[in-house]
C-alpha cells in the first residue's frame with residue numbers, strides 16, 4: 022500500500038498507508054489526521070481538504086481537475102503548490118508523497 | 127418571544143421535509159437559517175447539478191429539489207427566519223429558549239437541529255489584524271453600497287461577487303480588484319466589462335496578489351498586497367471587500383452541551399434525540415452506527431423526530447399513526463377535501 026505523509030502546520034508528521042484508489046483526502050479522514058476536514062465528501066464543493074504538495078512531488082501527482090483552481094481560490098492561504106486533496110488519487114506512483122497542511126481549513 | 131411546537135435549525139432538504147412531517151401531524155414549527163435563501167447545500171453548493179438518488183425522482187437539480195420541497199410546504203403556514211444564526215439554546219423549566227444573533231427568541235419544547243455541516247459563513251482574510259477593521263472598513267458582504275461613494279475600495283476575489291461589485295462600484299468609487307491568479311471564474315461578459323473598465327482606468331487590476339497586511343491606526347488607510355515572489359505593493363484604500371465564498375462552520379452548535387462525534391451530533395435511532403431531552407438532530411449533522419450522509423436518510427430521520435416531538439408538544443394527547451391518503455384530519459391540514 023502506498024505510504025503518504027501528512028505534516029500538520031505545527032510540524033507534527035503522520036505517515037500512513039492508504040489503499041490504492043482512495044484519495045489523499047479520504048486517507049486523512051480514515052486515519053483521523055487533524056487538519057483536513059473534507060466537508061463535502063470529495064465533491065469539490067468546500068475547499069476544506071486543501072493541502073500544499075511538497076515541491077518535488079508537485080509534478081508527479083495527477084493534474085488538477087477542472088474547476089479545482091476555482092475552488093482553491095476559496096481556500097485558506099493558497100499558494101502555487103496548493104491542491105485539493107480530494108482530487109489526488111492514491112496510486113503506486115505517489116508512494117512516499119508528502120503534503121503539508123495549512124494553518125486552518 | 128415566539129412560541130412554537132418545534133423549532134427547526136437549518137433550512138436544507140432535511141429541515142424542510144421535517145417541517146412537512148411536523149405539520150402533517152398537526153404541529154406548528156418555525157425554521158431558522160443563517161443563509162439568505164432556503165435549500166442548504168443543495169442551493170448553495172450545487173443548484174445546477176443533477177441528483178439521481180431521490181426516491182421516485184429519477185433526476186432533479188439541487189435547485190429543483192429545493193423548489194419541490196418548498197412547494198410541498200405550501201399548504202402550511204411556516205415562518206422562515208433567514209439570515210439568522212441560532213447562537214444559544216438554554217433550558218428553562220423543561221422548555222427550550224432559543225436565541226438568534228438578531229435577538230429573536232423562541233420558546234419551545236422541541237428543537238430539531240438540521241444543521242448539515244454547520245452554518246454557512248463567509249470565508250475571511252487570513253491576517254489576524256483584519257479582525258479589528260471587520261464591519262468598519264473590511265466587509266464580506268455589502269449592506270449599504272452608498273458608504274463607498276467617492277472612496278477607494280479594494281475588492282478581493284475571482285468569482286462573480288467580486289467581479290459584479292467591481293463593475294458596479296467603479297461608477298462612483300475608485301476600485302482595486304485583486305485576485306490570487308490570472309484567471310477569473312466569473313461570467314465572461316462581466317469579465318470583459320472589467321477589462322474594459324481597466325483600460326479606461328476605472329478599475330486597477332492586480333492579479334497573482336493576495337492580502338498581506340492591513341495598515342492604519344484604528345482607522346484603515348492602506349493595505350499591503352504580496353505576490354508569489356514575495357514582492358509587496360502598498361495600496362491606499364478606505365475599504366476592503368473580500369469575496370471568497372462560504373465555509374460551513376459548526377460554530378455555536380458546539381456549545382449546547384450535546385454529545386459530539388467529530389463534527390456531528392450523536393443521536394438514538396428511535397427518535398433521533400440527542401443526549402438532551404427535546405433536542406433532536408437529523409440529516410448530515412447527526413451520527414449513529416451506519417449513518418449515510420444522503421438526502422433520503424435525512425427525510426427518514428426527520429419523519430421520526432417529528433413523531434417524537436408530538437409527545438412533548440401535546441402531552442395530553444395520543445399520537446395516532448395515519449396515512450396521508452386516507453386520514454381526514456391530515457387531508458384537512460393539507461387543505462384537501464376527503465371523500
Ligand SMILES: Cc1cc2nc3c(=O)[nH]c(=O)nc-3n(C[C@H](O)[C@H](O)[C@H](O)COP(=O)(O)OP(=O)(O)OC[C@H]3O[C@@H](n4cnc5c(N)ncnc54)[C@H](O)[C@@H]3O)c2cc1C
Nearest residue numbers: 136138139140160166167212241242244245246409410421
Ligand atoms: C456537490 C454535492 C453533491 C451532492 N450530491 C448528493 C446526491 O446526489 N444525493 C444525495 O442524497 N446527497 C448528495 N449530497 C449531500 C446532500 O446535499 C446533503 O446530504 C444534504 O444537503 C444534507 O441536508 P441537511 O438539510 O441535513 O443539511 P444542509 O443541506 O447542509 O443544510 C443545513 C443548513 O443549516 C444551516 N445552519 C447550520 N447551523 C445553523 C445555525 N446555528 N443557525 C442557523 N442555521 C444553521 C446552514 O446554513 C444550512 O443552510 C451532495 C452534496 C454536495 C456538496
Ligand code: FES
Nearest residue numbers: 059063065068107
Ligand atoms: S473535500 Fe470538499 S473540496 Fe475536497
